[in-house]
Amino acid sequence: MADLVYRVNMSNLSFKIEEVPAQWLGLGGRALTSTIVAKEVDPECHPLGPNNKLVFAPGLLSGTSASNSGRNSCGAKSPLTGGIKESNVGGTSAGIMSKLGVKALIIEGAPKNENVFYQLHVTKNHIEFIEVPELVGLDNYAVLEAMAAKYDKKVAVMTIGRVGEMRMNLANISVKDPGGKLRSHGRGGLGAVMGSKQIKCITVDAESYKEVTIADPEKFKEASKVFTKALQENPISGEGLPAFGTNVLVNILNEAGGLPTRNFRAGNWEFAENICGETMAENIKARGGKTTHGCHAGCVIQCSQVYNDKDGNYLTSGFEYETIWALGANFGIQDLDLIAKIDALMDDLGIDSIEASVTLGLAVDAGILAYGDGEKAYELLSKDLPNGTPMGRIIGSGTHILGKIYGLVRVPTVKGQGIPAYEPRAVKGQGITYATSTMGADHTSGYAVATNILNSGGYVDPLKKEGQVELARNLQIATAAVDSTGMCIFVAFPALDDPKCLPALVDMINARFGCSLSIDDVVNLGKTILKTEHEFNIKAGLNSADDRLPEFMKYEILPPHNVVWDFTGEEIDAFWNF
Amino acid sequence: MHVFVKLFAQYREGRFKTEERTYKEGICAQEIIEELELEKVSPLGVLMVNSRHEKPSYTLQEGDIIALFPKVGGG
Ligand code: SF4
Numbered sequence: 168m169a170d171l172v173y174r175v176n177m178s179n180l181s182f183k184i185e186e187v188p189a190q191w192l193g194l195g196g197r198a199l200t201s202t203i204v205a206k207e208v209d210p211e212c213h214p215l216g217p218n219n220k221l222v223f224a225p226g227l228l229s230g231t232s233a234s235n236s237g238r239n240s241c242g243a244k245s246p247l248t249g250g251i252k253e254s255n256v257g258g259t260s261a262g263i264m265s266k267l268g269v270k271a272l273i274i275e276g277a278p279k280n281e282n283v284f285y286q287l288h289v290t291k292n293h294i295e296f297i298e299v300p301e302l303v304g305l306d307n308y309a310v311l312e313a314m315a316a317k318y319d320k321k322v323a324v325m326t327i328g329r330v331g332e333m334r335m336n337l338a339n340i341s342v343k344d345p346g347g348k349l350r351s352h353g354r355g356g357l358g359a360v361m362g363s364k365q366i367k368c369i370t371v372d373a374e375s376y377k378e379v380t381i382a383d384p385e386k387f388k389e390a391s392k393v394f395t396k397a398l399q400e401n402p403i404s405g406e407g408l409p410a411f412g413t414n415v416l417v418n419i420l421n422e423a424g425g426l427p428t429r430n431f432r433a434g435n436w437e438f439a440e441n442i443c444g445e446t447m448a449e450n451i452k453a454r455g456g457k458t459t460h461g462c463h464a465g466c467v468i469q470c471s472q473v474y475n476d477k478d479g480n481y482l483t484s485g486f487e488y489e490t491i492w493a494l495g496a497n498f499g500i501q502d503l504d505l506i507a508k509i510d511a512l513m514d515d516l517g518i519d520s521i522e523a524s525v526t527l528g529l530a531v532d533a534g535i536l537a538y539g540d541g542e543k544a545y546e547l548l549s550k551d552l553p554n555g556t557p558m559g560r561i562i563g564s565g566t567h568i569l570g571k572i573y574g575l576v577r578v579p580t581v582k583g584q585g586i587p588a589y590e591p592r593a594v595k596g597q598g599i600t601y602a603t604s605t606m607g608a609d610h611t612s613g614y615a616v617a618t619n620i621l622n623s624g625g626y627v628d629p630l631k632k633e634g635q636v637e638l639a640r641n642l643q644i645a646t647a648a649v650d651s652t653g654m655c656i657f658v659a660f661p662a663l664d665d666p667k668c669l670p671a672l673v674d675m676i677n678a679r680f681g682c683s684l685s686i687d688d689v690v691n692l693g694k695t696i697l698k699t700e701h702e703f704n705i706k707a708g709l710n711s712a713d714d715r716l717p718e719f720m721k722y723e724i725l726p727p728h729n730v731v732w733d734f735t736g737e738e739i740d741a742f743w744n745f
Numbered sequence: 746m747h748v749f750v751k752l753f754a755q756y757r758e759g760r761f762k763t764e765e766r767t768y769k770e771g772i773c774a775q776e777i778i779e780e781l782e783l784e785k786v787s788p789l790g791v792l793m794v795n796s797r798h799e800k801p802s803y804t805l806q807e808g809d810i811i812a813l814f815p816k817v818g819g820g
Contacts, residue, residue: 402816413819422812424796
């Protein structure tokens with residue numbers, strides 16, 4: 168049965184089930200959210216006003232048996248960047264939406280009565296609007312519990328915590344994973360947009376769905392086998408990621424002088440060993456826990472993990488390099504267990520762990536707390552932030568606004584979004600991605616670290632300018648396409664190095680829909696997505712002057728390589744020549 | 746001559762994290778990789794000397810810090 172578009176109007180609490188317009192048929196994930204946002208949202212609208220729309224769309228292959236295909240995209244105009252946003256997530260929502268035949272869920276308008284929060288319950292051809300006063304003021308795990316008590320335990324849940332209710336820039340949208348823990352549409356303040364629509368949580372029925380239909384099951388099976396094999400045989404996705412998680416990057420970035428330290432003052436940190444992936448893996452082995460764990464069913468890479476404390480009690484999962492870097496090297500916490508405790512807190516609160524932690528790094532410069540004072544950080548995040556005290560709201564506004572309030576200059580943001588985990592002066596290809604990404608400083612949107620540092624997809628010297636713009640462009644185009652398939656971005660590692668991987672991915676899409684896309688078509692899709700997003704941003708008032716790194720990086724010399732950011736505006740703008 | 750050898754990820758198992766080691770003059774990185782039998786564990790991913798990427802043919806100098814990583818990734 169054909170997929171449908173579910174459209175919700177919060178202004179009058181109504182919904183429509185629509186056929187999928189022909190132009191949207193071949194789109195999924197980011198391609199679809201960005202196309203819908205660009206077509207239907209006024210770029211000049213207030214991101215928290217009734218004219219913004221919140222769009223969810225599972226990837227093209229979500230809901231199928233394809234490995235790693237369970238990512239769901241969420242898009243809107245971002246309150247953090249003022250531009251378009253897409254953020255994708257694992258968890259169970261993509262698979263369940265696909266199986267229910269929901270091609271996209273579009274949420275528009277805003278309730279007139281500002282004091283009521285709703286739950287949207289999505290079932291086959293129907294959406295129920297439920298007032299949920301009992302959930303207001305609760306954070307994510309309490310919402311998950313309430314939903315588990317109310318429905319089949321497999322029900323998909325997308326939720327916001329108190330920070331999202333208060334519409335702060337740090338707020339994310341959290342999604343239940345198969346283990347009952349949380350994953351998140353992390354960046355860009357999408358949780359604030361959901362809060363502005365006064366939606367506390369969205370549940371999707373997991374009882375009455377049908378398996379997705381596959382146009383050519385035999386061909387699909389064959390391609391899927393090749394694809395899975397490529398993921399499993401690649402040394403990075405098959406071995407490195409499962410064994411050490413993404414946190415293996417701490418040591419390699421530290422060694423390369425590209426680990427931002429003390430709010431971007433240096434590229435290496437003397438305590439890296441305390442928080443690195445190797446230490447984390449040792450702790451997991453000694454304490455029980457799991458080094459491998461998937462954020463959604465069907466992940467064969469399993470970069471996630473279960474991390475316990477010294478007594479073997481669960482601390483956190485989905486414990487990622489970027490969060491560990493930000494709270495570690497950048498903010499100064501040397502104790503991995505304390506970082507884990509804060510990570511778990513951030514999951515429950517529903518805040519972007521990168522933005523929050525980069526903000527804490529800057530808060531040290533602001534004199535709010537001392538470098539490495541994790542206890543105080545925990546208190547700020549657990550008390551001030553969710554209670555909406557003035558200090559909580561300052562932190563909750565994110566790095567850029569904190570910098571403005573305290574009159575700071577070393578503010579590591581692009582388009583208002585905090586720079587993650589890779590020092591642009593020492594990993595220059597990544598710097599080009601940060602400058603040009605339509606999402607603001609987003610490491611996933613074009614992971615040049617792969618080729619600058621990890622020798623994946625060739626090698627481009629991280630300290631030189633040559634080849635970086637082209638590298639970042641090619642990666643961003645490819646990523647936009649991958650983000651549309653529902654695939655986790657880590658399929659990029661085998662895709663970069665194994666010639667069988669990408670054709671198998673395209674074959675699966677063809678077999679699923681009975682179409683005949685070529686690799687070129689998929690690359691062109693990536694280009695179209697980027698251009699669509701770029702146009703939206705320009706209309707929203709973000710121009711080439713916003714495609715720039717913070718100025719301090721041009722004149723503050725970064726040890727140990729003693730480098731500055733030395734691209735001219737013209738060189739950066741050449742990114743868009745395609 | 747003295748060289749600091751740093752190992753990472755799977756390469757550490759049964760070996761060491763960091764060691765100051767003595768080698769004859771003119772030794773290249775590849776010989777150290779072979780001596781430590783690293784590629785029996787996992788193919789070489791990244792080789793850095795003094796925080797710069799180098800090739801296995803790199804000839805080591807007194808006091809160099811060589812860092813050896815299997816294929817790793819993340820993001
Ligand atoms: S590799 Fe990691 S991020 Fe990707 S799907 Fe698996 S657990 Fe999720």
